[in-house]
Amino acid sequence: MKGFVNTRGATSGELQAVLSVANDAKSSADAAAKDSAAAKTAATEAQKSADAALKAITDLTSSINTVPSQGGSLVYTGSAQSPTWNGFDAEKLTIGGTTSGTNAGTYTATFTPKEGYHWADGSTEAVSVTWTIGRATVAVPSQSGSLTYSGSAQSPTWSNYDSAKLTLGGTTSGTNAGSYNATFTPKSNYQWSDGSTTAKTVSWSIGKASGSLTLGTTSMTLDVSSLTKTIAVTRPGTGAVSASSNNTGVATVSVSGTTVTVTAKAKGSATITVSVAADSNYTAPSSKTCSVTVSLPSSTLADNTPAVIQQAAKAGVAQTYWKVGDKVGIALSGTVGALSLSSTYYAFIIGFNHNSSREGGNSIHFQFGKTSAGVDIAFTDSYYGSTGSSAAFRMNTSNTNSGGWNNSYMRKTICPAFLSAMPSAWQSVIAACTKYSDNTGGGSDTASYVTSTSDKIWLLSEFEVQGARTYANSAEKNYQVQYDYYKNGNSKIKYQHSSTGSACRWWLRSVRAAYTNVFCYVGTDGRADYNSAYHSYGFAPGFKVA
Numbered sequence: 001m002k003g004f005v006n007t008r009g010a011t012s013g014e015l016q017a018v019l020s021v022a023n024d025a026k027s028s029a030d031a032a033a034k035d036s037a038a039a040k041t042a043a044t045e046a047q048k049s050a051d052a053a054l055k056a057i058t059d060l061t062s063s064i065n066t067v068p069s070q071g072g073s074l075v076y077t078g079s080a081q082s083p084t085w086n087g088f089d090a091e092k093l094t095i096g097g098t099t100s101g102t103n104a105g106t107y108t109a110t111f112t113p114k115e116g117y118h119w120a121d122g123s124t125e126a127v128s129v130t131w132t133i134g135r136a137t138v139a140v141p142s143q144s145g146s147l148t149y150s151g152s153a154q155s156p157t158w159s160n161y162d163s164a165k166l167t168l169g170g171t172t173s174g175t176n177a178g179s180y181n182a183t184f185t186p187k188s189n190y191q192w193s194d195g196s197t198t199a200k201t202v203s204w205s206i207g208k209a210s211g212s213l214t215l216g217t218t219s220m221t222l223d224v225s226s227l228t229k230t231i232a233v234t235r236p237g238t239g240a241v242s243a244s245s246n247n248t249g250v251a252t253v254s255v256s257g258t259t260v261t262v263t264a265k266a267k268g269s270a271t272i273t274v275s276v277a278a279d280s281n282y283t284a285p286s287s288k289t290c291s292v293t294v295s296l297p298s299s300t301l302a303d304n305t306p307a308v309i310q311q312a313a314k315a316g317v318a319q320t321y322w323k324v325g326d327k328v329g330i331a332l333s334g335t336v337g338a339l340s341l342s343s344t345y346y347a348f349i350i351g352f353n354h355n356s357s358r359e360g361g362n363s364i365h366f367q368f369g370k371t372s373a374g375v376d377i378a379f380t381d382s383y384y385g386s387t388g389s390s391a392a393f394r395m396n397t398s399n400t401n402s403g404g405w406n407n408s409y410m411r412k413t414i415c416p417a418f419l420s421a422m423p424s425a426w427q428s429v430i431a432a433c434t435k436y437s438d439n440t441g442g443g444s445d446t447a448s449y450v451t452s453t454s455d456k457i458w459l460l461s462e463f464e465v466q467g468a469r470t471y472a473n474s475a476e477k478n479y480q481v482q483y484d485y486y487k488n489g490n491s492k493i494k495y496q497h498s499s500t501g502s503a504c505r506w507w508l509r510s511v512r513a514a515y516t517n518v519f520c521y522v523g524t525d526g527r528a529d530y531n532s533a534y535h536s537y538g539f540a541p542g543f544k545v546a
Contacts, residue, residue: 070131076189135191148207149177176280177208211282222264224311231260239279301326310429334421339381346370350485363546378494378506378538392536405509406439415457431546436479445513447475459509470528472510492526506538
């Protein structure tokens with residue numbers, strides 16, 4: 001057999017030699033086998049590295065890292081133009097989209113990698129790239145030569161104007177002398193030298209004729225019965241009339257068309273200057289003046305008669321001369337309830353044009369009273385604090401509030417008697433005032449119970465004094481406004497007119513909504529309160545001059 005060693009008859013030494021040879025052969029064979037496997041593995045890894053290197057080289061040579069962009073700039077010429085491109089390689093990219101244009105504007109071309117190429121991010125889709133044709137520059141036109149008023153329509157000629165490049169607008173023709181504004185707007189392929197494309201205004205003119213001015217009066221006097229007067233202005237053409245006062249503290253002016261209205265503000269003198277502006281046919285004439293003398297009421301309320309006070313109220317200027325809290329003495333003479341009056345007491349202003357949307361405007365609201373020293377008082381009688389049915393300052397002579405303010409003894413008897421005790425000069429200037437109150441009473445807080453009455457003498461309501469509803473019908477406040485005198489923080493505490501060291505409760509016209517026999521009053525601490533209708537408390541009536 002091949003490879004078989006015959007050891008029969010061999011010595012021990014010979015056998016050992018043979019065994020050694022066999023072992024060496026096996027070791028060599030094993031080593032050879034091991035080297036063969038390692039060589040195979042190394043060859044495989046080498047192949048992989050070679051493949052990777054080849055791929056990297058291929059990727060490097062087929063990748064497009066820069067998207068093309070427009071090279072340089074194009075300006076509108078009237079002919080078709082195409083851009084040059086930075087980074088464009090026709091062997092690698094296909095160009096498409098809009099690659100040529102005539103008009104100024106923005107266009108979009110596309111670039112697509114050819115087969116075997118791709119963008120740096122590995123994509124192969126088309127990429128859009130904008131390119132532009134800029135607008136051509138044009139100069140701003142200007143009027144060429146001059147025009148003079150002729151009575152007919154005229155249009156200027158223009159330098160630097162090309163209708164193919166610019167759109168003319170605005171005022172391009174005129175008859176009257178003056179300045180006009182035309183506009184020039186670059187057309188779609190043009191722009192101004194500053195790069196803008198919006199319309200530019202260019203003025204042009206027609207020469208003017210000389211103007212003239214005549215005033216209807218050159219002097220006037222204003223007083224409280226005539227707080228405004230007018231000056232008629234005559235001038236040729238249509239020039240705007242304006243006027244000014246050199247002393248607006250004494251007289252102010254306003255203009256409507258060719259009429260100047262002068263309004264008195266305070267006693268003194270002023271000069272009104274009237275001017276006429278240049279219009280489409282005439283230059284501005286020289287200004288002219290009118291002297292004004294103003295005689296108005298004294299700023300001290302007590303120094304004015306009732307008629308003057310009324311005149312100021314009617315003119316709506318009373319607050320120009322007087323302020324809330326100012327007082328005026330009124331000589332009272334007569335019997336009111338159980339009280340006989342024969343002295344001077346002071347009424348004071350509690351508001352101007354108070355609640356005018358409901359109670360009427362151009363008015364002064366007053367309330368009694370104050371002493372000459374300014375102490376707040378209410379009229380009280382010998383029945384003060386007691387109940388009963390006798391004539392006194394009671395809301396009703398029986399313990400009820402039925403009928404509310406409208407049907408109360410206070411409204412129907414006491415208030416008219418007080419009006420009669422006032423001097424006739426004051427009675428003639430006191431106007432009836434619309435007042436809203438709960439005129440039903442009876443213990444229910446019902447909104448529909450609040451209705452109006454018309455009174456020359458009246459009591460204030462809870463809300464008119466306090467500025468808040470506490471006990472009155474909750475709907476009264478919807479029709480009322482707190483008087484400025486009390487809103488300004490003045491004291492609500494009043495003292496007995498005959499004992500000015502003693503604070504008193506003083507009646508209000510508001511019923512206590514939750515009770516059948518109670519009206520509201522102001523307490524000795526000035527806060528809202530209420531009590532039975534047949535009590536006699538302080539009487540502090542209000543009235544309106546209008």
